[in-house]
Amino acid sequence: MNKRRASTLWVAIAVVGVYLGSAGATWANNRWGCWKYQNASINVYNGASQAWYRHYQKKIWSHSRAWDPYTDLVLTQVSSPGKTDHINCYADFYGNNGWLGIAEILTYSGCIIKEGRTRCNKTYLNNGGYSKKNKRHVACQEVGHLFGLDHQYANTCMNDSILTKPRPNAHDRNMVNGIY
Amino acid sequence: MISNKRIALLGLAILVMTTSASAWYGWANRDKGPRTQMAWVYKGTDARELFDYADIVALGTVTAAYPGRVVYVNGGEDKLPYQLVEFSIESAVKGVRDGEIVMIERAGGMDPDGQYHVIDADGGEYWAGARYLLFLKWQENRSGYTYLINDAARYESERGRLTAVDDEDPVSARFEDMRANKALDLLRSWN
Numbered sequence: 001m002n003k004r005r006a007s008t009l010w011v012a013i014a015v016v017g018v019y020l021g022s023a024g025a026t027w028a029n030n031r032w033g034c035w036k037y038q039n040a041s042i043n044v045y046n047g048a049s050q051a052w053y054r055h056y057q058k059k060i061w062s063h064s065r066a067w068d069p070y071t072d073l074v075l076t077q078v079s080s081p082g083k084t085d086h087i088n089c090y091a092d093f094y095g096n097n098g099w100l101g102i103a104e105i106l107t108y109s110g111c112i113i114k115e116g117r118t119r120c121n122k123t124y125l126n127n128g129g130y131s132k133k134n135k136r137h138v139a140c141q142e143v144g145h146l147f148g149l150d151h152q153y154a155n156t157c158m159n160d161s162i163l164t165k166p167r168p169n170a171h172d173r174n175m176v177n178g179i180y
Numbered sequence: 181m182i183s184n185k186r187i188a189l190l191g192l193a194i195l196v197m198t199t200s201a202s203a204w205y206g207w208a209n210r211d212k213g214p215r216t217q218m219a220w221v222y223k224g225t226d227a228r229e230l231f232d233y234a235d236i237v238a239l240g241t242v243t244a245a246y247p248g249r250v251v252y253v254n255g256g257e258d259k260l261p262y263q264l265v266e267f268s269i270e271s272a273v274k275g276v277r278d279g280e281i282v283m284i285e286r287a288g289g290m291d292p293d294g295q296y297h298v299i300d301a302d303g304g305e306y307w308a309g310a311r312y313l314l315f316l317k318w319q320e321n322r323s324g325y326t327y328l329i330n331d332a333a334r335y336e337s338e339r340g341r342l343t344a345v346d347d348e349d350p351v352s353a354r355f356e357d358m359r360a361n362k363a364l365d366l367l368r369s370w371n
Contacts, residue, residue: 033214034212035212047254047258081257088257088258092253092258094287095251095319095322096319096320097262097327098317098327098330099220099221100221101218101219102217103216103217103218104215104297104298104299105298106297111212117258119258141219142219145217150217160223
């Protein structure tokens, strides 16, 4: 091997090395850190009542663009909350504290979520100033976070600067399918 | 004398090792991200609008933080604890005076079952003794308590410079790494 070929090889390897080195810390946009569930089969408990129960049902299972039918996720509805491979969904009057919804990772191992919880804040959302579409946008977004998605600025429920697109878009679907 | 081939092979071996170590280090230390995401009531895109929306704008020091109320849902299936934060005003800009103490209520902390709720989308817990520039709103139906407007409404002041919760946020970018005194001058010019 002559010196020229050896130098070329060194440069090529260095480039690959830098790429691989940064790959572990770099994630595509709209990805929430490294969080995900163990696999695509996730138990979901709908702990909301009345209209909010229906909002969650619609956004998780029953609409054609709901998370379960629209993505590769297999979301099994369960009758009680759980702490392993579970998303537990709630809606209640949490107070005037400036937020409409929270997605919280309660327990995890490494990057694997064990128990995630969504909360929709009826103190605001049921005060008469928010439409059904707005409420479903928030419900869709909070659940979507727990699949591993961050906010994004497009026509999707993952956009936190609007409240009028209560469903994931193709980018969200591809991200989720890519994660799982 | 060592041949060019041996030098190349040695270099190759070293690079493979450093590449592997680099890849492993990057993977092991990747940012998991915060533990919560929040949809805010107010999500503006302009610092001046945030200022106008706020009831209180001030630089001050957190003097204490302690547990507050707990919201029970479905008979305790879900419990969301709140914390109360005492914020002592040092440089008032809007809605308060120097020397006043403002009470901030925020979600997070230990629930009665011992489960800790890490609510960090708002920047997380406040450090007693730390200085912050905050944009706050009075709570409706709960007099005497305020809340942080959103994640662009909180800046920690360290050595006179501001650090945002999310420096990529378009509003936060206006104040990120700005000298606190300069930020106060700017904000007072909007009053």
